[in-house]
Amino acid sequence: MMSTLVGILLSYLLATLVSLVLLYVWQHRRYYYLGFQLPGMSLLRNLRFLYTFCVIFGSMEMLPKKLVKFVEEERLMHPSMTKFWYGWKLMVIIFNPDLIQKTLHTHLQKDTSVYGMFEPFINGPGLLHDNVMARWKAHRKIITQASFTLSALKTHLKIFHDEANILADKLGLEADKGRTIEPEHVVELASLSMVVRSLTGLDLKIQQTCVSKHPFGGAVTDNFEVFVRRMVKQPWLLNAALFSLSEDKKRETNASRKARAVAEAIIARVKAKVLEENAKREETTRKEGKASQHDLNLHGNSTEERLERNSSHSKSNSEYVPERIENILENSRDCNNFTLENFTDTAPLYNFVEVIIRDQLNPNIPQQDVLTFDELVSEIITMLFTGMDTTKTANVIVLIMLALHPTIQQEVRFLLM
Template sequence: MFPFGLLSIYLVSTLVCLVILYVWKYRRYYYLAFQIPGPSILRMLHILFVCIIIEKLEVVHKILAKLIHEERSSSPCMIKFWYGTKLMIFLLEPNLIRKVYQTHLRKDPLSYSLTNPILNGPSIFQNNDIPTWKAHRKIISHASFSMTALKVHVKIFHEEAQILATKLGLKAVNRQPLEPEKMMGLSSLSMVVRAVTGLDFKIQQNFHDQHPFLSAGTYGLEMVGTRIANPWLLIPAIFNLSGYKKREEAACKQVRVFAEEIIGKIKAKVSEQMKNFLEDSKTNNFLCNYIEVTIRDQLNPTIPRRHVMTHDELVSEIIAILAAGMDTTKSTNTIILIMLALH
């Protein structure tokens, strides 16, 4: 008979030896990691086990909310989590985040690399080169978040909110329950696109349920969560053979098409202004979006190329800003709608 028992002993012994050697090799990493405040591996495994057993989303949400509240009470600056053998640190203090960003930008290659496809490259959220990051941040913040730009944003948000209220009002005439999520997504996207780019695509008027950028972006972010929840999909060979790869590539192309359309419209506008020598006109006072500023720099041969975003970098920045703006805007609009409904 084949000695299965002896083989099992050898396999277990080999596995234990490999784990011991791995931990010993990275002993300093684990020693320093355990000095950082945060839940232990055993507690995380316990919570994961409980969440798997309990299928009710409301209960899982309460468990996770309790964990975060307890950890933030004990350590208000940062929280650590273990993803297998990888340590993930979440900074919670704005001053600490600013300090880290300005001194050391080595961000986690695992989680951030998963967002590279849908963002079409490293954006301001992922760039590890400090001079480049500072230059891009300066352009975006100075051109898009000035007081003049913010005043324009208020008007844009008010106009889009009125369109949304009209659409919701028509749906609520028969006093039947309605699902406002898709309309909220369209209104939020329209708000962000108009505020960031200065272009009005009339998204709420031209699209009923879904916009290609929304559906593609949502799938891209869902794919990030899918690969994290299924570690075997982190292996490139397995992921390339799966059906997820082709769908992700299609979503990335769809997102890029919208960003390219934005760049094309703004570039045509800027080229026309420069052709007609309108730099001193009132149009020039509306340089409150970084895309127009960047395109003007790209068309100006006197500016050193190292200080100018490339076309691919601009595409990535547009997608990243739209995605980030969509997240906060849609969440805020949803909260406002819920408060109005409760009132």
């Protein structure tokens, strides 16, 4: 009797599941019809691909090799574009540059099911995945004009040179000992320091005070591993309810808190600098007895004037003293306690964080035109996250390629000498 009831229940559940699947497919029939018209792998190859990535995933280090092999094979069979089905989701990979350009010009919406997975870590919608175009364009304009004009980029070269010298001295000490090293961790510290100094004007002494990991770098690593696990190794965690019950949810939350703590510390330091400058300006104005509207503005100049100053300013940053590198390595810590102590302001030019904070303090600017505190936190995390990751990846690849090609390495060394 019991076995009969269990059989009936299982049959009912199976029929319900099949009905729901058929209903879903019918509601999205145009999506699936057009998807199957695109060039791409066959259904059998698609199943083999999913089995390779999801069942016999292997280590995280193997993922790039598998992806490169997959892309190379697909490019030979489908030169312009290819597609594969990741469960019920259609994934399209475009190889043709002209087709990529046309697609980006006509379709700016980002898939929230993928990019939205970064929102908890970024602490809100940032430039990475914001689909509100008016807000995205406004934020992008502020950040671009403040930190990515040609004049601003020229001032970053000194920062890159300083940090590269510190990194070279670190690697040089290891090379003198004849050791084989994994460069990712030290390059990550250098990359993060470059990005922070360039975008915020603060020198956090990251390379000098961190041995292996900075809190922000560790948070990025944890978040990315959770993302890859959900997307590739354990796709059932794409379900929000199941993910909320997993250990990865706690790991994501912890990474988000660390990233936000770093962003808030940066905002606090930059805001303190702005308030100090305003107080000095007020005191100077009182002493000189001037009462022009420009001098009495305790909240800084207009955005246009600040951006003008940013474009024209090229004062160099503080010099790095290479003689202290051995002491730095011996006395360095793991950066687990993130504080504002010993931070220095290395870039007097205005950056996007300072521009936004000055706008927040200026009562003459409508609040709807100013980023809120949470939006600023989100954009700082976005810029540090994306900037550090791309810079680290590029630098690590360069080091590996130089190590694999000693002849070219010697030519580069000759040019530098």
